[in-house]
Amino acid sequence: MKELNEAKKYPVRSLCEILLIPHSSYYKWLNRIETDEEKINHELSQIIYEYHLEFKGILGYRRMTLWINKRCKSNYNIKRIRRLMRLMGISSVIRRKRKGYVKHKPQITAENVLNREFRAVNPNEKWLTDVTEFKVIGSRIKLYLSAIFDLYDNSIVSYKLGNSNNNKLVFDTYDEAIKNNPEAKPMFHSDRGYQYTSKVFKHRLDQQEITQSMSSVSRCIDNGPMEGFWGTLKSEMYYLNKFHDIKVLENEINKYIDFYNNKRYQNKLKGLTPIEYRNQALN
Incomplete structure (x- = not known):
């Protein structure tokens, strides 16, 4: 009750009435000497309340524990x-379901070589890719x-x-990845979007000696971690704001991806950020 009063600013009188506790009993308890555990x-x-505000409600109890232990150099139990x-009454924001996409006739298709084997032993061993869209309020943009x-x-x-879901958008993304990782020859997995099934894109992969893999038709789960990232980005940033300006939206996406790569601790990565975990392997 004390936590609710201080963190959520609920009136003591109202809380006592709800819990059927006399005011005098509460204040008697409040004025006692606190134990070390209570302190x-x-x-x-x-x-917790400060971090909940700082990160706009995106931290669930697992990552809240990670953040507290990292910043405070402590080892608090996740159950606590x-x-x-x-x-x-604090919980993380809820992820929304992603909509489907329009079918097309592919030029080239590949087998699902990845086959939902989402574990990789080394960096640049398995890459996933996809495109997602964002809407600007009050505009068709x-x-x-x-x-x-x-x-x-x-x-x-x-x-x-980009403002268009076209070949250039996808090709530029791929080219930048290869530019930053010139020796990489990963398995490259995508859905069957028209950019990935084009002959031009297949030629790019062949030049780098990259194995292409594609999800089965209408099987979003085959690209599960990629879909999961879209859900994380949108639930932790996009759905928490109302964007009326595309430049503001672009800036927030850039900021979020930097945050995700460099500051967002993950239990699956032994409590490290993606870049920290990556650098450990590369160095």
């Missing part, structure tokens, strides 16, 4: 953080984001923004 919980509740967050995702460290290897 720690009090401090943790303040930190979850319990305090529940008491405070759309912004498209093409990205390449490394299954080893969950990093965004390269990305490009």
Whole structure:
């Protein structure tokens, strides 16, 4: 009750009435000498509330625990953080379902070589790619984001923004990834979007001696981690704001991807960020 009063600013009188507790009993309890455990919980509740505001509600209890332990150089148990967050009524934002896409007739198709084997032993071993769209409020303008995702460290290897979901957007994304990783010869997995099934794109892959892999028809799960990244980006940034200006939207996407790669700790990466985990392997 103390945490709810301090963090959420709920009136003590209202809380007492809801819980059927006399005011005098609450204040008697409040004025007692706090135990060490209660002092720690009090401090943790303040930190949780501050981080919840700082990160605009995107931290669930797992990543909240990671952030607290990283910044405070502590080792708090995940169950403790979850319990305090529940008491405070704090939870992360909810991810929305992604819409489908329009079918087309492909020039070239590839087998699903990846076959949902989403684990990679080394950086640049398996890359996933896709394009997603964003809408600007009060306008017919759309912004498209093409990205390449490394299954080893969950990093965004390269990305490009554009006003059209065309070949140039996808080709530029691929070219940047190869420019930054010239020796890379990963398995390259995508859906069956028309850019990836074009002869021109296949020629690009062949030049780099890259194995192409494609999801089965209407099987988004075959590209699951890539779809997962889109959901994370949109639930933690896009859906939390109302964008009326495309330049503002572009800037926020750029900021989020930098945050995701360099500051967003992940349990799957042993509590490191994607770039920290990647650099450990490369160095």
